[in-house]
Amino acid sequence: MAGGMEYGTECFCGDVVDIEMANATVRPENECKTVCPGDQRFYCGGGGRLTWYAWSLDDPLYKWTYASGNDAGQYRFFVPGVVVPLLTTLGVNGKVQFIEKAGTGPPNSTGAFELDPSLAGDFSKAWRTMRGLKTDVFCSAGMTLPDKAGRQINVGGWSGTSTFGIRLYTPDGSPGTASINDWQENAAEIKLQKGRWYPSGMIMSNGSMLIVGGQDGSNGAPVPSLEILPRVGGVIEMDWLRRTDPYNLYPFIFVLPGGGIFAGYFNEARILDPATFETIRTLPQIPGNVNNPNAGRTYPLEGAAMMFPQYAPYSDPVTMLICGGSTNGASLVTDNCVTIEPENPSSNWTIERMPSQRVMPCMAPLPDGTFLIVNGATKGVAGFGLATDPNLNAVLYDPRKPLNQRMTVMANTTIARMYHSEAITLQDGSVLISGSDPQSKAYPQEYRVEVFEPPYMLSGLPRPAYTITNKDWAYGQQISITITAGDGSNMRASLLGAVSSTHGNSMGQRTMFPGFSCAGNTCTVTAPPDAKICPPGWFQLFILDGPTPSMSTWVRIGGDPAQLGNWPASKTFSKPGI
Numbered sequence: 261m262a263g264g265m266e267y268g269t270e271c272f273c274g275d276v277v278d279i280e281m282a283n284a285t286v287r288p289e290n291e292c293k294t295v296c297p298g299d300q301r302f303y304c305g306g307g308g309r310l311t312w313y314a315w316s317l318d319d320p321l322y323k324w325t326y327a328s329g330n331d332a333g334q335y336r337f338f339v340p341g342v343v344v345p346l347l348t349t350l351g352v353n354g355k356v357q358f359i360e361k362a363g364t365g366p367p368n369s370t371g372a373f374e375l376d377p378s379l380a381g382d383f384s385k386a387w388r389t390m391r392g393l394k395t396d397v398f399c400s401a402g403m404t405l406p407d408k409a410g411r412q413i414n415v416g417g418w419s420g421t422s423t424f425g426i427r428l429y430t431p432d433g434s435p436g437t438a439s440i441n442d443w444q445e446n447a448a449e450i451k452l453q454k455g456r457w458y459p460s461g462m463i464m465s466n467g468s469m470l471i472v473g474g475q476d477g478s479n480g481a482p483v484p485s486l487e488i489l490p491r492v493g494g495v496i497e498m499d500w501l502r503r504t505d506p507y508n509l510y511p512f513i514f515v516l517p518g519g520g521i522f523a524g525y526f527n528e529a530r531i532l533d534p535a536t537f538e539t540i541r542t543l544p545q546i547p548g549n550v551n552n553p554n555a556g557r558t559y560p561l562e563g564a565a566m567m568f569p570q571y572a573p574y575s576d577p578v579t580m581l582i583c584g585g586s587t588n589g590a591s592l593v594t595d596n597c598v599t600i601e602p603e604n605p606s607s608n609w610t611i612e613r614m615p616s617q618r619v620m621p622c623m624a625p626l627p628d629g630t631f632l633i634v635n636g637a638t639k640g641v642a643g644f645g646l647a648t649d650p651n652l653n654a655v656l657y658d659p660r661k662p663l664n665q666r667m668t669v670m671a672n673t674t675i676a677r678m679y680h681s682e683a684i685t686l687q688d689g690s691v692l693i694s695g696s697d698p699q700s701k702a703y704p705q706e707y708r709v710e711v712f713e714p715p716y717m718l719s720g721l722p723r724p725a726y727t728i729t730n731k732d733w734a735y736g737q738q739i740s741i742t743i744t745a746g747d748g749s750n751m752r753a754s755l756l757g758a759v760s761s762t763h764g765n766s767m768g769q770r771t772m773f774p775g776f777s778c779a780g781n782t783c784t785v786t787a788p789p790d791a792k793i794c795p796p797g798w799f800q801l802f803i804l805d806g807p808t809p810s811m812s813t814w815v816r817i818g819g820d821p822a823q824l825g826n827w828p829a830s831k832t833f834s835k836p837g838i
Contacts, residue, residue, distance in 0.1 A: 261321055263550075264310035268294040273550035276314055322664040324615050327671075330718035333654065335673040338692065339380040341707035342387050343373045345695045347402050347762040348682040351431035352410030352798050352814045353439060354378070356684065356692060357390075359414065361398035364697060364705070371397065372443055375709070377686055378435035390429075392443030395422035401461040401510075402760030403469060403767055406796040406818060407825035408732070409836035410758070413469070414443075415489075416456035419477045421447050423455025426489070430834050446832040453487050453495050458509035458559055461767055464534060465515050465791040467822030468492070472523070473501050473511055482506065486537055490827045496537050504528060507556045507588065510765045512565035517578050518603045519792045524565060524582060526556045531602055544608050546598055549587060555594050557585040562642035563594065564623040564764035566631050568659050569754075569771040572786065574793050577601040579659070583633055584618040584764070586641045593617035593638055597657070597667075615669050618651050621764055622683035624691045625771045626714055627754045627802035627809040631657040632670075632691050634712065635677035642679055642763065644699040650676035654712055673710065676703045682761040683712075687800060687812040690717060716807045724751060724805035726783070731815045733787040735794070739815075741783050746805040748778035753785050755799040756812070768797065791818050 263273040289303075292311045296304040305311045315321055327333075343365055345358040356375040365371070372390035379386040398418035405411045414427040424447060433439030456474030464470050469489040476483050484501030487494075501508055508525035516522050520531040520540050529543040548555025557563040563585035570578060583597035595617040601607040620636040633655040640647030654670040673693075680697040690713050696706035724746030730739050743751070757770035772794060775786035785801070788794035796818030802809040825838045 261315040262312055264312035265296070265304035266310050267307070268297055268304045270305070271550060272310065279312070322613050325668040327668050327715070331715050332671040333656070333712055333714045334671050334718065335654070335693075335710050335712055338709045338711045339375065339386050340383055341694065341709045343369070344680070344697045344705045344707060345682060346397060346680055347400065347414070347760055348684050348692070348694055349402055349404065349412055349760040350684050350686060350758065351412065352404070352758070353431035353433050354435040354687055355431065355433065355439060357412060357429065358694070359393070359397050361418065362396040374439060376435060377692070388439060390442050392445060393427060394445040395425045395447065397425070397427070398422070399458045399763070400425065401459045401471065401767060402762065403461045403463060404758035404760070404798050405824050406463060406467055406798065406816065407820045407836050408816065408838070409825070410798045410814070410816070411836070412760070413461070415452060415461060415471055416459045416474060418457055423457050423477055424451035426450050426452060428833055430836065441834075444833050446830065449830040449832055450828045453491065454483050454485060456483050460511050460513050460765060462513045462515070462521075463768070463795050463797050464521075465519065465795050466534075467796045467818070467820060467824065470513065470521070472513055473508060473525070475506065475509065490822065490824070498537070500528065500530065501525070507558065507561055509559040510562075510763045511558055512582065512765065514567050514580070515792065515795045516603055517570065517574060517793045520603070522580060522602050524580070525558050526561070527554055529600070529602070541602075541605075543600065543602055546582065547609050547611055548585070549592055549594050549596075552587045552590070552592055555585050555587040555592070557582050559763050560642045560646075561586040561588065562620050562764050564621045564633070564766070566623050566625060566766065566769055567771070569629040569773055570793060571773045572775040572788075574788065577604045581631070581657070581659070583614065583623065583657070584621040584636065586619040591640050591646075593619045593640070610663065612664055612666065615655060615667060616651055616653060619647060620679060620681070622681060622693075622761060623764070623766060624683040624685045625756050625766070625769055626685060626691075627689050627756060627800075627812070628716065628804060628807055629659065629754065629771060629773065631659075632683070632712060632714065633657060634683050634691070634693055635681045637678055644679060647678055647698065648702065650678060650703065652676070656714070671712075675706060675708060675710065677706065678703050681706070684759055684761045685756060685800070686711070688717070689714065689802065689809040716809060719808065721806070721808045722746070723808055724803050724810045726803050726810060728801070728813055728815070731813065732819075733815055733817045735787055735791065735818055736789045737787045739785045739787065741785060741803070743778065743781040743783055743803070746803070748781060748783055750806055751778060751783065752776050752804050754802045754804060754809075755817075756802070758798045770794070787817055791821070794818060796821055
């Protein structure tokens with residue numbers, strides 16, 4: 261690692277190899293004549309001259325692991341695609357829902373398709389054409405509802421009526437068994453209060469939906485407000501959204517264990533009161549690049565965010581993770597991740613350098629508590645034709661490792677995944693990777709669907725297996741499962757929240773390791789204690805035997821406290837009831 265100063269105040273950071281690659285010449289030190297403003301005993305470069313420094317300690321500041329063989333995981337072609345998706349969601353029926361922006365596919369496209377991963381080997385059976393979308397879902401938000409059917413909701417969109425859109429789908433069928441339900445939408449009966457393009461959505465601890473931000477259509481005026489579904493009062497204006505437009509789109513929002521709402525946007529973050537939405541705490545500014553501290557993290561300077569895993573008894577402060585991004589103007593892509601404990605009053609952001617620059621990344625949570633970073637580019641910003649040089653490398657981020665040693669360089673793909681690409685975790689623990697619609701001659705629309713198989717799928721170790729009867733859990737409840745394969749003495753359980761993936765935003769992401777104990781082949785999982793630690797919703801339950809996960813089972817935790825099962829009050833929409 262190396263750094264240099266020019267003109268006294270201009271800072272440059274990189275590696276010693278960068279000096280060699282630039283064919284730079286070492287000049288006499290007396291050519292550096294600008295004194296350092298912070299300490300005038302020293303010189304900090306000069307006109308066209310750098311005073312440079314290199315890290316000389318034996319132990320480097322950061323260490324990346326370079327995996328090889330099976331330890332690097334692998335990309336694998338999964339199935340030919342029929343759609344270039346804007347957003348993907350793994351449904352509680354075990355199938356993946358793909359929706360596309362209008363005009364992406366052929367003129368007769370319905371804009372919605374469903375993939376059955378269990379039938380990926382038979383293209384004629386793997387895909388189902390869905391119908392029911394009435395308006396354009398371009399740059400909308402998605403969530404899985406905590407109602408007993410696990411309905412999916414999609415809100416917002418591009419231009420006119422689309423921006424007010426509310427669309428619902430009730431997953432049906434199961435892996436290998438046909439589904440028949442379609443999307444349902446009727447703007448004459450139900451719509452958002454404000455039209456929103458590039459909004460985010462989140463299930464609150466009370467079971468309601470929070471919709472945040474956006475613009476009023478394609479590159480339109482900001483919509484700097486929040487609203488709640490089902491509708492409660494009017495919209496609530498947010499000055500911080502107005503002030504940071506247009507760099508705050510698709511903000512990162514999470515329920516914190518203390519009850520507040522984390523909001524990360526542009527290069528700022530804050531905690532909101534869940535009742536009044538007033539700011540409880542303004543967090544320190546999110547650091548950017550060494551050459552531009554004001555680099556952003558949300559669209560169009562797009563990074564990706566995750567909440568660190570929570571472990572029973574849930575007493576440790578939670579950590580937020582944001583990786584990648586870019587800068588306005590020069591479009592200098594970010595090469596770091598940042599973390600913070602937002603509920604710790606004395607906490608600040610910590611920077612961890614990534615092995616490569618990355619804008620438009622996607623992150624997927626894995627059942628072992630790690631995060632897979634994929635997709636994106638090394639130059640530019642998010643948007644059509646605004647990025648180049650695809651980042652083909654996967655990186656594994658392990659929160660359990662020491663700071664600056666958490667990233668492992670994994671396998672490469674050969675497929676550029678640029679703007680409008682996605683990554684979601686399947687029930688076998690692999691990551692489904694799809695999309696890319698940069699509308700660029702250099703990078704065509706991408707229909708092919710891949711999976712990334714982490715090392716635990718290539719180790720040759722047998723998968724554990726279990727059976728479970730109770731799939732509808734109350735908070736704090738103890739649930740019995742039966743181990744049918746594996747050694748219960750070495751097992752643990754993990755829960756992954758239902759995710760909708762778009763634009764680096766994994767809406768619904770949450771990873772938890774609940775209390776778990778075994779006596780013989782009978783094991784007990786203790787559900788998380790409350791809706792702050794675990795907002796009501798649907799989760800994939802994995803059982804891990806050492807590093808190896810089982811196939812997951814969908815479970816619902818916390819019920820449906822907002823009674824979304826009876827919403828909306830319209831004959832157009834199917835409702836599962838309470």
